[in-house]
Amino acid sequence: MPDSQPVIRVRGLSKHYGTHAVVQDVSFDLAAGETLVLLGPSGCGKTTLLKTLNRLIEPDAGTVEVQGQDVRNQRPEVLRRGIGYVIQQVGLLPHLTVAENVAVVPKLLGHPAAEVATRTEELLTRLHLPPTRYAGQYPRQLSGGQQQRVGLARALAANPPIILLDEPFGALDPITRAGIRREFQELEELRQKTVVLVTHDVQEAFELADRILLLDGGRVQQLGTPRELLFQPANDFVRRFFEAEQLTLQLRTLTLNDLLPYLAKDTDSNYTSSSKPAANTIQSNATVQQALEVLSALPTPAPAPVVASQYSTEAALAEAPGTPPELWLLPAPGLSAGPAASATSQPAALPTTAPVSLTLPSLMAAFGQVSQRLQRP
Numbered sequence: 001m002p003d004s005q006p007v008i009r010v011r012g013l014s015k016h017y018g019t020h021a022v023v024q025d026v027s028f029d030l031a032a033g034e035t036l037v038l039l040g041p042s043g044c045g046k047t048t049l050l051k052t053l054n055r056l057i058e059p060d061a062g063t064v065e066v067q068g069q070d071v072r073n074q075r076p077e078v079l080r081r082g083i084g085y086v087i088q089q090v091g092l093l094p095h096l097t098v099a100e101n102v103a104v105v106p107k108l109l110g111h112p113a114a115e116v117a118t119r120t121e122e123l124l125t126r127l128h129l130p131p132t133r134y135a136g137q138y139p140r141q142l143s144g145g146q147q148q149r150v151g152l153a154r155a156l157a158a159n160p161p162i163i164l165l166d167e168p169f170g171a172l173d174p175i176t177r178a179g180i181r182r183e184f185q186e187l188e189e190l191r192q193k194t195v196v197l198v199t200h201d202v203q204e205a206f207e208l209a210d211r212i213l214l215l216d217g218g219r220v221q222q223l224g225t226p227r228e229l230l231f232q233p234a235n236d237f238v239r240r241f242f243e244a245e246q247l248t249l250q251l252r253t254l255t256l257n258d259l260l261p262y263l264a265k266d267t268d269s270n271y272t273s274s275s276k277p278a279a280n281t282i283q284s285n286a287t288v289q290q291a292l293e294v295l296s297a298l299p300t301p302a303p304a305p306v307v308a309s310q311y312s313t314e315a316a317l318a319e320a321p322g323t324p325p326e327l328w329l330l331p332a333p334g335l336s337a338g339p340a341a342s343a344t345s346q347p348a349a350l351p352t353t354a355p356v357s358l359t360l361p362s363l364m365a366a367f368g369q370v371s372q373r374l375q376r377p
């Protein structure tokens, strides 16, 4: 945890409905710019916990501090103006245009009209809704994915430092959902925000989270990075929760840095940092999943043309079998090659060691070794 004061600080938070304990003794700190994902099975208390942060729900016990101030000392409507909120149902106002929907909060806050208009245009453009086409449309004229983007633009419009998102992609089909998630990750604006996101989708949690808070029955089962939850589960519930998706989660979590010790170096190469391979390179902080996607997309070179009168087919294939697709891995200086290396390492710079050639078989073999080693109790 960084030295600076947490943006959100939760201590001993509990909420009951009758005898039903929905949130039980939850505590966590959230640093500026961090994305925390609240994950867990249906009914485990994710939404209730999220809503205590902006006082849509009042807890029975415990405290929530936002920017160092107990939220009970702030008027709910003032508190909420500083916290963007996006829900699955989007909640756009049907009688207002897209631009008017986005402008609601900045107008309430009394921002000058010209500033609001510029900001709205900027956000719509960044969220792939060109204002010339969409600003004057009404919510009913948009697809679900487009409405979701307007919802996000609206939450960002007043530039709040904190954004709460409750299953923001939940109503979308899987393909739209994956696309919007990617856009969401690439949105520079959001990277600087402190984000709390509710989902029950494990893959989504692993894609978006800096840390995950896994709940069951209102209790925290584990709070940690995706890597920690996957490879150092705190209890059987955590282990079982990720069991069915182990392989895909590991592919998304392990990076090529983790695999480096298990990938053979190309010692025969005359490669130097000033003559790096012209094509097909990948940086060592890419995930195994990303490397697989790049490798699978590479064309397999065709065998050399066979001249039937001179060669038998076997002889021709033996001479020119068509090498498997290959990538050159650029190791990053100063990055640990061990399993402790962060999946969110900075992009690699120029290599300082011999390059490493990656093929599908070498990648999968190294992945198998690292995966086995990390899962050993």
Ligand SMILES: Nc1ncnc2c1ncn2[C@@H]1O[C@H](COP(=O)(O)OP(=O)(O)OP(=O)(O)O)[C@@H](O)[C@H]1O
Binding pocket: 017, 022, 040, 041, 042, 043, 044, 045, 046, 047, 048, 049, 200
């Ligand atoms: N106002 C309420 N009155 C009584 N019980 C409630 C109320 N709101 C929520 N609950 C109960 O509290 C539990 C937690 O609800 P919550 O919506 O926080 O769970 P969740 O983890 O977000 O679930 P989901 O993923 O299904 O949305 C559920 O069992 C729910 O039925």
